[in-house]
Amino acid sequence: MFTLYEFSSSGNCYKLRLAMAQLGISFRRIEKDITRGETRATDFLAINPNGRIPVLVTPDNKVLPESNAALWYLGKDSKLMPEDDFQQAQALQWMFFEQYNHEPNIATSRYWIHVLGEREKYAEALVEKQQKGHDALRVMESHLSGRNFFVGSDYSIADIALYAYTHVAGQGGFSLEDYPAIRAWLERIEQQPGYVSMEA
Amino acid sequence: MFTLYEFSSSGNCYKLRLAMAQLGISFRRIEKDITRGETRATDFLAINPNGRIPVLVTPDNKVLPESNAALWYLGKDSKLMPEDDFQQAQALQWMFFEQYNHEPNIATSRYWIHVLGEREKYAEALVEKQQKGHDALRVMESHLSGRNFFVGSDYSIADIALYAYTHVAGQGGFSLEDYPAIRAWLERIEQQPGYVSMEA
Numbered sequence: 001m002f003t004l005y006e007f008s009s010s011g012n013c014y015k016l017r018l019a020m021a022q023l024g025i026s027f028r029r030i031e032k033d034i035t036r037g038e039t040r041a042t043d044f045l046a047i048n049p050n051g052r053i054p055v056l057v058t059p060d061n062k063v064l065p066e067s068n069a070a071l072w073y074l075g076k077d078s079k080l081m082p083e084d085d086f087q088q089a090q091a092l093q094w095m096f097f098e099q100y101n102h103e104p105n106i107a108t109s110r111y112w113i114h115v116l117g118e119r120e121k122y123a124e125a126l127v128e129k130q131q132k133g134h135d136a137l138r139v140m141e142s143h144l145s146g147r148n149f150f151v152g153s154d155y156s157i158a159d160i161a162l163y164a165y166t167h168v169a170g171q172g173g174f175s176l177e178d179y180p181a182i183r184a185w186l187e188r189i190e191q192q193p194g195y196v197s198m199e200a
Numbered sequence: 201m202f203t204l205y206e207f208s209s210s211g212n213c214y215k216l217r218l219a220m221a222q223l224g225i226s227f228r229r230i231e232k233d234i235t236r237g238e239t240r241a242t243d244f245l246a247i248n249p250n251g252r253i254p255v256l257v258t259p260d261n262k263v264l265p266e267s268n269a270a271l272w273y274l275g276k277d278s279k280l281m282p283e284d285d286f287q288q289a290q291a292l293q294w295m296f297f298e299q300y301n302h303e304p305n306i307a308t309s310r311y312w313i314h315v316l317g318e319r320e321k322y323a324e325a326l327v328e329k330q331q332k333g334h335d336a337l338r339v340m341e342s343h344l345s346g347r348n349f350f351v352g353s354d355y356s357i358a359d360i361a362l363y364a365y366t367h368v369a370g371q372g373g374f375s376l377e378d379y380p381a382i383r384a385w386l387e388r389i390e391q392q393p394g395y396v397s398m399e400a
Contacts, residue, residue: 050297050339062286066296073289086262089273092292096266097250099300139250 002027003057005047007034009115011107011164012067013054014198019074019160022194035116068095068161075157082151090151091158097139098161105133107165110172119173126173133174137182140166144181148188155192163189168198202227203257205247207234209315211307211364212267213254214398219274219360222394235316268295268361275357282351290351291358297339298361305333307365310372319373326373333374337382340366344381348388355392363389368398 002020004027006013020027032038032053040051048055048065056070057063064070072092075081082088109129112122119126140162143150150158167186169176176183189195202220204227206213220227232238232253240251248255248265256270257263264270272292275281282288309329312322319326340362343350350358367386369376376383389395 049342050301058286064286064289064293066293066300068296069289069293072292073286076285076289085276086258086264086273089264089269089276092272093264093266093269096268096296096299099296100266100304101250104300104304142249 001059003030004028005030005032005044005053005055005057007032007039007053009198010034010053011110011168011198012103015067015071015160015164016054016056016074017200018164018196019071019080019157021196021200022192023074023078023080024194025074067164068099068157071095071157071161080155080157080160082154082156084152087152091156094150094158095161097136098165101132101139102136102162103165105129105136106169106172106174108172109133109174110165110168113173114168114171130173133169133172137166137169137174137176137179141179141181144185149185155189159185159189164198201259203230204228205230205232205244205253205255205257207232207239207253209398210234210253211310211368211398212303215267215271215360215364216254216256216274217400218364218396219271219280219357221396221400222392223274223278223280224394225274267364268299268357271295271357271361280355280357280360282354282356284352287352291356294350294358295361297336298365301332301336301339302362303365305329305336306369306372306374308372309333309374310365310368313373314368314371330373333369333372337366337369337374337376337379341379341381344385349385355389359385359389364398 002025004016006029008031032044034053038044039053045051047063050065052065054067054070055063055065064073082091109126113119149155150162166182202225204216206229208231232244234253238244239253245251247263250265252265254267254270255263255265264273282291309326313319349355350362366382
């Protein structure tokens with residue numbers, strides 16, 4: 001059985017829970033509270049020296065950090081992976097966009113505001129996060145206008161990677177009111193077979 | 201023939217030049233000066249709405265932004281890609297680490313100091329970049345101790361992704377004096393067949 005080291009309110013961890021639910025992969029969950037430094041403790045650093053969750057451990061005890069690398073591994077040769085080589089590269093394109101342009105702004109804002117409850121403390125830094133987060137949302141809105149999913153015509157790991165923090169962007173202070181194509185795409189994802197919510 | 205839209209002093213663009221040189225892939229280069237806003241101009245935004253270089257264009261005119269997605273595409277089914285599925289996921293693990301923990305700190309510091317020549321202007325922000333950049337270098341040093349390359353026993357796209365900005369970390373104010381395993385790994389890469397320098 002797979003093991004998922006996670007912080008359950010992290011969108012990065014939810015990506016893997018959603019993919020495994022949709023692929024019928026069973027797994028056990030081990031909670032590590034990042035707000036209490038549990039991923040920087042010696043026992044966890046022995047698992048991931050980078051001190052971050054999620055970490056996916058395979059049934060034969062191979063250890064894989066980085067949410068999107070683990071998502072790619074779970075998705076390989078499944079219905080969640082585009083078949084065509086170039087479309088697989090496009091899925092990675094959006095997954096790298098997610099980790100570079102989206103997550104550091106939208107997920108970090110959500111962490112400060114929703115998880116830590118420290119909006120005031122981070123007020124100054126949030127100004128730049130707001131601007132860059134909306135830049136990312138505008139790129140997504142433009143791409144989704146006239147498309148059902150991020151790559152080709154089918155739901156894929158690229159959609160899961162971007163869904164994780166977009167559907168809770170409001171918790172980071174990002175209104176999706178001006179992004180109708182994004183809102184329609186979120187609804188489309190929530191209708192996919194085997195969909196589970198972040199709280200499940 | 202492939203086309204590479206690039207800013208030639210960008211490490212992200214160099215990743216693709218190095219991989220194509222080592223794979224014997226011919227390509228033409230189109231320079232876009234990011235210091236003059238050329239990647240935010242209307243003509244370039246029509247190519248990549250995210251306004252960033254590199255962008256790789258395939259011989260049949262398919263457009264691929266994101267350096268590590270393009271590196272993955274070039275490396276697929278080549279000697280630069282690990283053969284095993286899990287090792288391919290590990291290569292992606294290090295490539296996501298590079299874009300999340302390494303590039304935003306080491307490459308951004310280098311951009312401010314070396315490319316823009318504005319060390320004083322960014323003095324305050326550089327303090328945090330220094331700390332986080334050294335965190336990334338320590339993770340790399342630990343991983344490389346007793347290993348020749350990042351994944352398995354062979355040189356791969358993961359090494360190219362991390363080499364690009366590590367070998368010029370000094371230009372960002374990062375001394376590699378305390379990282380002997382990293383320095384030995386840099387030398388190992390510079391001895392690989394087909395190696396070309398960033399200036400080539």
